Amino acid sequence: MYNFEHLRYIILNTMDEPILQCELHCNDPILHYELHCKGCGSPMLLPAGKIVWLFADPDVQPNRSHAIAAVCRLCKSVDTYFFERNYPGHNPRDLVIFADPIRDTMDGPMLGCGAEGCNALVPLFAQWSPGATTEERKADVETWRWGRLQCPAGHSIAKPDWGLS
Numbered sequence: 001m002y003n004f005e006h007l008r009y010i011i012l013n014t015m016d017e018p019i020l021q022c023e024l025h026c027n028d029p030i031l032h033y034e035l036h037c038k039g040c041g042s043p044m045l046l047p048a049g050k051i052v053w054l055f056a057d058p059d060v061q062p063n064r065s066h067a068i069a070a071v072c073r074l075c076k077s078v079d080t081y082f083f084e085r086n087y088p089g090h091n092p093r094d095l096v097i098f099a100d101p102i103r104d105t106m107d108g109p110m111l112g113c114g115a116e117g118c119n120a121l122v123p124l125f126a127q128w129s130p131g132a133t134t135e136e137r138k139a140d141v142e143t144w145r146w147g148r149l150q151c152p153a154g155h156s157i158a159k160p161d162w163g164l165s
């Protein structure tokens, strides 16, 4: 079911000189994507393992490019981030690093591109503190700023009809 060759391809093509930031005493550092918010520039740390598995099926994203949507916890902007270094939308500041596992939970729907003939899926990632209640999360979702989401083929993706359960 999982295509390991493809996962390997993703890791190799999205890593931009990985930096080993761990000291000897830190707890099992794992790979993270460090993305920089397109709204306010603040860094966002997302565990890579949770992300690459979503792309195990090569049909999920066209052009062999890989994009996710992420919500900035500071400015609440929802934006698209492209992992491939040679993709025009890729931010050269974004990279893959080893870091201690974050304790926040990650959650979100797979967003489908609505353009005709395009089957791209873009996973949305939001992060919450482990103790956040469903009510707190729902209130947070209300503050998100939508509008610039794109699929890897460049079509815009509308705000989904998505509710937290």
Ligand SMILES: [Zn+2]
Residues within 6 Å of the ligand: 037, 038, 039, 040, 041, 042, 072, 073, 074, 075, 076, 077
């Ligand atoms: Zn931001």
Ligand SMILES: [Zn+2]
Residues within 6 Å of the ligand: 113, 114, 115, 118, 119, 120, 151, 152, 153, 154, 155
């Ligand atoms: Zn599309």
